[in-house]
Each structure stands twice: as structure tokens, then as C-alpha cells.
Amino acid sequence: MTIVGGGMDDGLGKGSSNNSSGKLGRHLPAMGNDRSDSELFQRIRTRLRAAVGEDVFNSWFARLELEEIVDDKAHLSVPTRFLCSWIQSNYAEKILDIFRAEKPGVERLHFTVRVNGQARPRLEKPAEPANEPETEAAPAAAAQARPPRDTAAPRGDVLSGSALDPKMTFDNFVPGGSNEIALGIAKQVASAALNGTVSFNPVYIHSTVGLGKSHLLNAIAWAAGANEPGRNIVYLTADHFMYHFITAVQRQSAIALKDWLRRVDLLLIDDMQFLQGKSATEFGHTLGTLLTGAKQVVVAGDAPPRDLEMLDERVRSRLSGGLVVPITGFDMDLRKNIVTRRAEIAQQRFGVHFPPAVIDYISRIVVSHGRDLDGAVNRLVAANQLTNEMITVPLAERTLADLVRAREARRVRIEDILRIVSRHYKVPRNELLSSRRSRDVVRPRQIAMYLAKSLTSRSLPEIGRRFGGRDHTTVLHSVRKVEQMMKDDADLTQEIELLKRMLEE
Numbered sequence: 001m002t003i004v005g006g007g008m009d010d011g012l013g014k015g016s017s018n019n020s021s022g023k024l025g026r027h028l029p030a031m032g033n034d035r036s037d038s039e040l041f042q043r044i045r046t047r048l049r050a051a052v053g054e055d056v057f058n059s060w061f062a063r064l065e066l067e068e069i070v071d072d073k074a075h076l077s078v079p080t081r082f083l084c085s086w087i088q089s090n091y092a093e094k095i096l097d098i099f100r101a102e103k104p105g106v107e108r109l110h111f112t113v114r115v116n117g118q119a120r121p122r123l124e125k126p127a128e129p130a131n132e133p134e135t136e137a138a139p140a141a142a143a144q145a146r147p148p149r150d151t152a153a154p155r156g157d158v159l160s161g162s163a164l165d166p167k168m169t170f171d172n173f174v175p176g177g178s179n180e181i182a183l184g185i186a187k188q189v190a191s192a193a194l195n196g197t198v199s200f201n202p203v204y205i206h207s208t209v210g211l212g213k214s215h216l217l218n219a220i221a222w223a224a225g226a227n228e229p230g231r232n233i234v235y236l237t238a239d240h241f242m243y244h245f246i247t248a249v250q251r252q253s254a255i256a257l258k259d260w261l262r263r264v265d266l267l268l269i270d271d272m273q274f275l276q277g278k279s280a281t282e283f284g285h286t287l288g289t290l291l292t293g294a295k296q297v298v299v300a301g302d303a304p305p306r307d308l309e310m311l312d313e314r315v316r317s318r319l320s321g322g323l324v325v326p327i328t329g330f331d332m333d334l335r336k337n338i339v340t341r342r343a344e345i346a347q348q349r350f351g352v353h354f355p356p357a358v359i360d361y362i363s364r365i366v367v368s369h370g371r372d373l374d375g376a377v378n379r380l381v382a383a384n385q386l387t388n389e390m391i392t393v394p395l396a397e398r399t400l401a402d403l404v405r406a407r408e409a410r411r412v413r414i415e416d417i418l419r420i421v422s423r424h425y426k427v428p429r430n431e432l433l434s435s436r437r438s439r440d441v442v443r444p445r446q447i448a449m450y451l452a453k454s455l456t457s458r459s460l461p462e463i464g465r466r467f468g469g470r471d472h473t474t475v476l477h478s479v480r481k482v483e484q485m486m487k488d489d490a491d492l493t494q495e496i497e498l499l500k501r502m503l504e505e
Contacts, residue, residue, distance in 0.1 A: 047102070461475075
């Protein structure tokens with residue numbers, strides 16, 4: 001089996017094709033795009049789902065596609081190098097066994113990475129085997145992230161960073177009241193890095209999903225390396241960082257990983273909230289070394305440093321001691337500017353016109369985040385192209401109905417409840433999940449369980465499992481206890497209503 005490297009992104013899902021339905025053969029040559037291959041792969045997906053379970057399947061295989069079957073080799077593709085390497089390392093034999101059971105003639109698998117939604121052309125000769133000798137650099141060597149104009153071959157002594165998205169530049173970032181400070185800081189960091197100096201260090205950008213953190217990190221990387229291709233700039237998603245660390249430990253080459261990280265001029269870590277375990281500890285050591293050596297570090301996460309409880313206290317303190325920059329929710333003006341910009345691009349590419357009334361409608365009803373605004377524009381363009389119907393408010397009402405429902409009933413997660421309750425009552429999240437019975441812990445824990453039962457669709461047993469493995473009777477007792485306290489205490493009722501508003505904002 002061989003793996004062909006490359007792709008738009010190495011993290012799970014960033015910049016990748018959202019192909020959870022497992023569409024088949026979108027880019028197949030005529031010889032492989034027949035119905036039998038499609039039906040074959042659907043059967044293989046069904047068997048694979050049954051073998052690994054729903055959660056594992058959705059995490060690792062939902063975006064796996066069959067490109068073609070040539071002779072005894074099945075050519076499969078995924079959207080990221082990270083997925084490609086992980087599947088090849090951990091599940092290739094299982095997938096091959098299922099292929100053999102469904103189509104006995106298949107004896108080999110070939111994994112490729114889709115670039116811009118398309119699989120790379122099949123190589124005429126096999127690529128180098130993935131299991132290279134341990135004397136080579138630890139995680140699979142690949143091209144380091146470079147600005148689009150740099151076509152130089154990667155240096156052989158560097159490990160792979162997550163690929164940058166060429167669309168995520170400062171020119172394409174729409175500024176507004178909620179993100180103007182973060183944008184200004186990002187430009188200053190990029191300018192300083194380009195000149196070989198350090199401004200604020202470290203910089204920590206945080207917001208909820210879809211408000212532009214990843215865009216800013218990508219933009220910093222592009223701008224910092226635009227006129228100096230030799231700069232050692234590394235952008236990593238947290239899961240990619242963990243993959244590098246775990247692979248390095250397995251190959252007994254952790255020293256090479258540490259040396260590589262400590263040689264970078266600009267390190268950008270995205271999705272910090274997913275970093276955990278020994279990888280988080282290693283990041284703490286690396287962060288300390290880089291800061292001591294005056295190297296620039298920029299980190300993004302979905303919560304302030306104090307709420308990243310999977311990190312060591314020293315790491316949280318380091319991040320908090322730098323420049324912490326929040327990005328708040330988009331206001332109406334910023335949403336309208338984003339939709340206007342996307343509509344202009346759609347008109348240039350497809351010749352479709354978005355009337356001002358439609359732009360106002362989208363800006364008013366889509367209040368979640370920037371990706372939903374992009375998705376709303378894309379849906380209307382697709383509807384126009386498929387039906388030739390003019391883009392109007394009635395068309396938008398029909399096409400974007402589910403986004404309206406999402407606005408009316410925001411989905412609250414138990415993780416959100418734990419975070420808000422922990423912050424409000426100043427009780428660490430791990431204490432809420434612990435067996436401690438002191439009053440200062442028990443009451444917030446009971447309130448959190450009450451909110452989980454009131455604001456989510458989770459069952460009592462499931463809530464119990466999420467709260468440290470408690471049984472459903474404990475959850476039920478907590479819910480009834482809080483309900484009784486609210487009847488007797490008007491101040492508590494107001495306090496819980498405040499928590500609900502915080503969760504639903």
C-alpha cells in the first residue's frame with residue numbers, strides 16, 4: 001500500500017470536503033465511474049461501519065471515497081494528509097479484508113489525498129513506502145506550509161505542518177467591530193515576524209466556532225512568509241500536533257520532533273482546546289523554550305486560557321501572561337458586510353445577482369457564525385444554478401429554513417453547561433465531575449445537571465455518564481432538588497435564568 005501526500009489541510013475537517021454522505025466517484029474516469037463500483041463501496045462502508053462502530057466510522061471514514069479500481073488495486077481518497085496517514089496506519093488491513101470479502105480480486109489499496117476537492121492523479125509508479133526506516137525524520141516528511149508563490153521543494157530536515165488555506169488571507173478577511181482588535185494584532189504580529197522581530201508573545205486568540213480564528217492564523221502565516229520563502233513558519237492544528245508527538249514517541253524520535261519545533265521562527269497552533277495528555281505537556285515545554293528564545297508563538301482556542309483545564313497550570317499561566325485577544329459574536333453590520341462580500345464573489349464567478357433585500361434577510365436570520373453565512377450564500381447560488389430561479393427573499397426563505405430554525409432553538413451542549421457553570425461559580429470543571437461532596441461543589445453540580453436536563457435532549461443515564469459516571473437516579477435527585485430550591489428561593493431562580501441566557505446567547 002502506498003500513500004500520496006499533499007492536501008489542503010492536515011487537521012480533521014478544516015478546509016476539507018464535508019462529505020459525510022460518502023459520495024462516490026465524483027472525479028472518476030469513465031472506466032471507474034460505474035454503478036457497480038458505487039454499490040460495491042456502499043456495501044463496504046456498511047460493513048466497515050458495523051465493524052468499527054458508528055462513532056469511529058463518523059470520525060475517520062465518513063469522508064473516505066472510492067476513486068477507481070484498476071486491476072487488483074482499489075484507489076481510495078480522503079481530504080487530509082492526517083486522515084490519510086491515520087487510516088493507512090491503523091485501519092488499512094481491516095479495509096482490505098472487507099474489500100477482499102466483497103470483491104475477491106482486490107489485493108491492494110492505494111490512498112491519496114484530495115486537493116481542492118479532487119484526488120491527485122494516480123502515480124505511474126508507486127510512491128515510497130509509508131513505513132520508512134526509523135532513522136528518517138519522525139512523522140512523515142512533507143512540504144512545510146509556504147505562501148502560494150513559493151514553489152521551492154521542501155527541505156529534507158523539516159517535518160510537516162498543517163497545510164494553509166490559500167483563501168484565508170488578510171485581503172479576504174472581513175473586518176468589523178467584533179474582530180478589529182484581533183485583526184490589528186494579527187497584522188502587527190505578521191509584520192514583525194516578516195522583519196525577524198517579535199511583537200506580543202505569545203498571542204492567544206479565542207472565540208466560539210466560525211468567527212475567524214483559523215482565518216487569522218492562516219493570514220499571519222501567509223503574510224509573515226510572503227517575501228521571505230526561507231522563513232521557518234509552522235502552522236499546526238492541535239490534533240496534528242498530537243499526531244506528530246505520538247508518532248515520534250512510537251518511532252523513538254521525540255528528540256527530532258522537539259528540535260524541529262524549537263527551530264521554528266513562527267509557530268501557530270490552532271484548536272488548542274483539543275490538545276490533551278502528554279502532547280499538552282510537550283507543548284508546554286516547547287512554548288517555554290520558544291518564548292525564552294524570543295520566537296513568536298500564536299495560539300487559537302475556543303475559550304480563554306484559564307478555561308483550558310486539560311493544560312498544565314504553568315502553560316495556562318504562560319498563555320494568560322501574553323496578549324489574550326477575544327473575538328465576539330458578529331453584529332448585524334459585520335454579518336451584512338460578509339454576505340455582501342460573498343455575494344460579490346458569487347456574481348463574479350457565476351453571474352448571479354443578490355438583491356439588497358436578500359442580503360438583508362440572510363444577515364438578519366443567520367446569526368450563528370461566518371461559516372453559516374458562507375453556506376447560506378452557497379445554497380442560494382446552487383438553487384439558482386439548478387432551477388434557474390432568480391434569487392429572491394421567498395427563495396431564501398425556502399432554501400434557508402433550517403438556519404431559521406437553528407436560530408430559534410440554539411443547540412446547547414453539556415460541555416457548554418460545564419464551562420459556564422464552572423466559570424460562574426468559580427469551581428474547576430474537574431471538581432464538578434469528581435466525587436467531592438462539599439457544599440461549594442455539590443450545589444453547582446446539581447444546577448449543572450438541572451440545566452443539562454432542561455436545555456438538552458440527553459437522557460438521564462447519558463447526563464450521569466457525562467458527569468463523572470453517575471447513575472440516572474443521582475441526576476434525577478439533583479433535578480428535583482434544584483426545582484424545589486427554585487420554588488423557595490427567588491434569587492436562585494433569577495441566577496439560573498441568567499445561566500440559561502448565557503448558554504443560549
